[in-house]
Amino acid sequence: MADLAPKGFPGIAAGARHVEQAGLDSVSVSDFIMGNGAPALEATVALSAAAAVTTRVDLRFSLLVLPLRNIAWTAAQIGTLQHLSGNRVILGVGSGGAPGTPFWQAVGAAAEGRNTRLVRSLELLPGLLAGEETTLPDGTALTLAPAVPVPPVLVGGNSDNAIRRAARHADGWLPSVVSPATVARGVAKLREAAEEAGRPAPSTTVWLHAGLGDEESVRSARAAFEKSLVDMYGLSPEEAPLVPIGGSPKEAAERFAAYAEAGADHLDLLVDGGDWERQVELIAEARALL
Structure with missing residues (x-):
């Protein structure tokens, strides 16, 4: 969402209800926090607001920038959203999201190696969401619960x-x-x-x-x-x-x-x-x- 107040936009909750009532399939949020003053909402929190007021539509990340994020924390967030929403998450992921911007720098995410980190996250995420004991790159063995169905990953x-x-x-x-x-x-x-x-x-x-x-x-x-x-x-x-x-x-x-x-x-x-x-x-x- 490039502008948080486009003409006629009623807000995340009312907007999600309107999409569902119109008979469309999903609501989606992009993960592009720049940190330079450009308006942006954190995608997981925004989709949680949509989940709370809908029952049918898919909750779609279009897309979540995995190399920007700690995979254990991300798995916990996605698993929680999947659990609370009744398994409606569609997880689009990527390695873009304007690397090198102030937000990337602030969270300590390097632009170099981001595609390698993306692939590693894709390898780890299914086991973490499924509640399997998963060994992280630093050697930590982690098991998350409750286990949830792994959402479709794009x-x-x-x-x-x-x-x-x-x-x-x-x-x-x-x-x-x-x-x-x-x-x-x-x-x-x-x-x-x-x-x-x-x-x-x-x-x-x-x-x-x-x-x-x-x-x-x-x-x-x-x-x-x-x-x-x-x-x-x-x-x-x-x-x-x-x-x-x-x-x-x-x-x-x-x-x-x-x-x-x-x-x-x-x-x-x-x-x-x-x-x-x-x-x-x-x-x-x-x-x-x-």
Whole structure:
């Protein structure tokens, strides 16, 4: 959530209830605390607030930056949320989150070696959550209780290395701000890597921006986002307009279908522009057309 007070956003609790009442599948929170004054909420606490007022929707980390965190403490937090929510956690993880920013420095997390730490955390986390005695890198033997079902784990990132990590260590791949064509290429690589690892092909969830309708705030947010895709992500001016979801619910449904045809199993949408509650309703209308 780039802005803690987007137009019409009623807060975490009321927003989560609205998503559930609209018939959508999940609420999600990103783990991007910069420490430079930019607004951000700690993801586990935010999802706990959502869990307390909902009964059905999944509680999705999109994504949790594991190399920033102590794995024992993280396992305790995730296990607690899984236990209290009735096993509704979807755990997206990654190694990004702006390493080198003041928050990383303040918690003593080095940017170097973060992918290695991510893989090690992925290896340790299932046993910790399942209540198994687990030996940590420093030699400590740790058993957490109560044991909980290990939530589905999705590895974020668009690179070939991220795809290989998802294929070897996770239940899903979580690319972000990519076109259907890029998803199709990534899914092919994912299936090949999973076959080489002797594992089932992971699912694919695509994280995208969405702003439906034609009001000025939606148009301006879309234009700014498309520019950032070219300037920051290196997309071509031709490909950038193919990434954000917009238009009418019918047009958005067609975009949803294009991602599904490319191999996406789920879409994780960040509302960008317009009235937040109305955007949720429009997204639900689009989904109902599939």
